Amino acid sequence: MSNAIAQQRGLGAMIWDYITTVDHKKIAHLYLVAGGLFFLIGGLEAMIIRIQLMQPESEFISAGLYNEMITMHGTTMIFLAAMPLIFALMNAVVPLQIGARDVAFPFLNSLGFWLFLFGGLLLNVSWFTGGAPDAGWTNYAPLSTTSPGHGVDYYVMGLQISGAGTLIGGINFLVTIINMRAPGMTYMRMPLFTWTSFITSVLILFAFPALTVGLFLMMFDRMFGSAFFDVTAGGNEIIWEHLFWIFGHPEVYILILPLFGAFSDIISTFSKKRLFGYSAMVFATVLIGFLGFMVWAHHMFTVGLGPIANSIFAVSTMAIAVPTGIKIFNWLFTMWGGSIKMTAAMLWTLAFIPSFTIGGMTGVMLASAAADYQYHDTYFVVGHFHYVIVGGVVFGIFAALHYWWPKMFGKVLNEKLGHIAFWPFFVGFHLTFFIQHFLGLMGMPRRYWTYFEGQSLATGNMISTVGAFLMAIGTLVFLYNVVYTAIKEPKASADPWDGRTLEWSIPSSPPFYNFKQTPLVRGLDPLWIEKMEGRKGVTPAEPLGDIHMPNGSVLPFLMSLGLFIAGFGFIYQVDNNLWYIAVAIGMGLTLGSMLTRSLKDDLGYHIHKEDLIEKGDGK
Amino acid sequence: MKGWIGKLRPVFIFSVLALFLAGCGEDNLSALKPKGYGAELLLDLMMISIAIMLFVFVIVMAIYTFVLIRYRRRKGEEDYVPKQTEGNKSLEVIWTVIPILLLLILAVPTVQATFDLADDSGKSADDAITIEVTGNQYWWHFNYPDQEVSTSQDLYIPAGERVYLDMTSSDVIHSFWVPSIAGKMDTNPGGNENTMYLEAYEEGVYWGHCAELCGESHSLMDFRVVAVSPEEYDQWISDMQNIDPEATPETQSAQDGKAAFENSCMGCHAIGNSPAGVGPNLSNFANRTKIAGILDYNKENLVNWIMDPDEYKPGNKMQGYNVSEEEAQQIADYLMQLDHSEVTPESVSSSEEE
Helix, strand or coil, X not given: CHHHHHCCCCHHHHHHHHHHCCCHHHHHHHHHHHHHHHHHHHHHHHHHHHHHHCCCCCCCCCHHHHHHHHHHHHHHHHHHHHHHHHHHHHHXXXXXXXXXXXXXXXXXXXXXXXXXXXXXXXXHHHHHCCCCXXXXXXXXXXXXXXXXXXXXXXXXXXXXXXXXXXXXXXXXXXXXXXXXXXXXXXXXXXXXXXXXXXXXXXHHHHHHHHHHXXXXXXXXXXXXXXXXXXXXXXXXXXXXXXXXXXXXXXXXHXXXXXXXXXXXXXXXXXXXXXXXXXXXXXXXXXXHHHHCCCCHHHHCHHHCCCXXXXXXXXXXXXXXXXXXXXXXXXXXXXXXXXXXXXXXXXXXXXXXXXXXXXXHHHXXXXXXXXXXXXXXXEHHHHHHHHHHHHHHHHHHHHHHHHHHHHHHHCECCCHHHHHHHHHHHHHHHHHHHHHHHHHHHCCCECCCCCCCXXXXXXXXXXXXXXXXXXXXXXXXXXXXXXXXXXXXXXXXXXXXXCCCCHHHHCCCCCCCCCCCCCECCCCCCHHHHHHHCCCCCCCECCCCCCEEXXXXXXXXXXXXXXXXXXXXXXXXXXXXXHHHHHHHHHHHHHHHHHHHHHHCCCCCEEECXXXXXXXXXXX | CCHHHHHHHHHHHHHHHHHHHHCCCCCCCCCCCCCEHHHHHHHHHHHHXXXXXXXXXXXXXXXXXXXXXXXXXXXXXXXXXXXXXXXXHHHHHHHHHHHHHHHHHHHHHHHHHHHXXXXXXXXXXXXXXXXXXXXXXXEEEEEECCCCEEEECEEEEECCCCEEEEEEECCCCEEEEECCCEEEEEECECCXXXXXXXXXXXXXXXXXXXXXXXXXXXXXXXXXXXXXXXXXXXXXXXHHHCCCCCCCCCCHHHHHHHHHHHHHCCCCCCCCCCCCXXXXXXXXXXXXXXXXXXXXXXXXXXXXXXXXXXXXXXXXXXXXXXXXXXXXXHHHHHHHCXXXXXXXXXXXXXXXXX
């Protein structure tokens, strides 16, 4: 109720509302805006990289700045753009798909967002304080431990803080999906997006601690004189590589799995068919998640682990192609015999299938350990992972945003502009990255600031840069679409796509309590079942009653702000002990907020039955 | 929009264009034009994997294209509700089992090649050549321990023979890569030594890169592998063994340069047999393919390099403006007359053209 009243007031009240909100739908907005901003920053960095590589022996930016660009491009895109955009979708959709009124821990949900945001801000402050991190997004020791300046310190502290946010978010969704499903929503009736979000949350739970440990060791090596990665003092730099990739490989699946789910829902909706091989799809998702932890050393084939380790990891990596292939075929056969409607969301989805298949093919090629001695750390790898991450994750985010925009903002994104944004991006994407496979085999290592005349690499790089500009144009048209839709498009109906799952049974945008009465789920695609039986909405599972809602809180914001301040203290105490004051202030704020939260009972509030009836159906 | 075929057209066009470009890769740099055992083995392996993957891709795209043309919703079909199929057991078994078989077909040669390239059993033979490779920011040191010969930047090997490399790093992780001869291997700091072998089929000067991000001048850490005939290799070894670092140069300028070199440069740079030092070993400098691995070999570039190395390789450890311009000229004269061997990169240039 307090949320509803706040919306009536001015801008200041709105900002305060968003800072204190614990509503999953508003947190989704926050994730989307923050992730979108970081996506634009990362994209700008990518454009600078492509301009530098447009011509041989170019000096558009210096070698040192170039290393900062590639490091920040990778780190920003993975941790600060892709992750939050996925959390935006999970927040906006998962509770609605399982018929819940919010996530299990609304307070933690807010904390997860603010930790991510302040971690990301901390990392990007480094641009203005003497140099961004420059040891690559993989941050290999000893290059990272010996990197001068504070760039890598920002990397360590920024990722540690935002990583904690991600871990909290993952645990929250895990509990939400286990505990908060509506009556009748068994595991094998969950929509695929919920399933894949569930598996992604499991992966986050097991993968992020490895990164946390690695970052702590790195933090102590750089700031407190330990020598975990220092070979001259008995350390071992390879340990970082293992820790990083034990996290880093599952991270790839953390990013792609929820979008596999989104594609499944989109294909099913716009083909007017239930998902082909639902159980196989679920099983394949679980298997991909499990195998994702068995393959990290394929990033390290050239480290010198020996032929036995390399062979084992080669074969286990190839095995992942099997469940992924199952998914591709199941999508194709969902469309087979269907009635395919070519919406913008479907367009991105259809573009994903061949693009991701190519990425998967080069993935199997890379899994061939010996052949990887040629591919490794070249533009072949750059081409491969952009095919997977742009062709999979970014296409997926665009598709999912088009699909769920009405649920998130109450309006359908303009379809025509959606098509116009798609084509330059799609063509540009293939122009940019397809050629890079060949550049790599022709002898261009990745992370190269420049290349020389006479290496036959100029044409390919020029094509690649032209493609990057087309992608930028596509992105700008999408942004224009967002503004245009907000101003010009009419309000969307509850079910603009003829949807199949529970989120389409409530208004767009949903009321802040989501479901007036918890729905009763009678099978897979519950809304579709009801519609086929001639009913308008889903049967409720409970009589109309009071709804218990959580109160908003500013504490998550303060806790994260405290860690942000303490982060600076940790980074600069190396130069001057006075910076420990910042550590004390920051940690005081964080711990004080935690204490307040622990001691002060906050029982939330109730929306009364009478108020719910007054507001009408909203349908 | 011209239908769904139109969508695939750019992909197709650029595949063809890319394949065309691939044919144009440089002879001494491209992994697609193998000139040695490792590179050839790996190109064959790539071809097997590409063939298998293209097979799968064609099937996927055939179904994809058919589905999109056949099942696209047409006007008047808005209310049509398709049959809601749950799945199909036999189809699902087919697309699980066939990929497994295809992957097994790929796994066998993969494992074979992986063990083949790790095979260093020939290293213990009496006449086996082992070279110690040390990666440094941003240059390469090559030490021939059995022959007591050292050099940097240009690695001389006999063509047609298997040469074993024991590889480490003096600072951060680097990766040794000569695409047209063999795949890459990391050089790790500390006692973590890696061994690989090179076997160049033909004489030639091959381009080498550092392939692991190692700092500002990572992209400038190039080197060359000079594969000469076995006879010339023996000649080169014996020439290098007989280097007299104290030899007096002929010209006055070079003599002054020697004095200046001993005064300002010897702390880091050695001439003759030496372990990996702070800076590259400068034996046989007159026959280097490049200055600092990247600049064309001429006196002007060498003087500029000595005066301001940071301009050409940012972040490297050599101090600029350590000597006067005049001394730099003299040092250049001195270094450029260090013609220690008759075997030079030019010795192979005749056979390089095809």
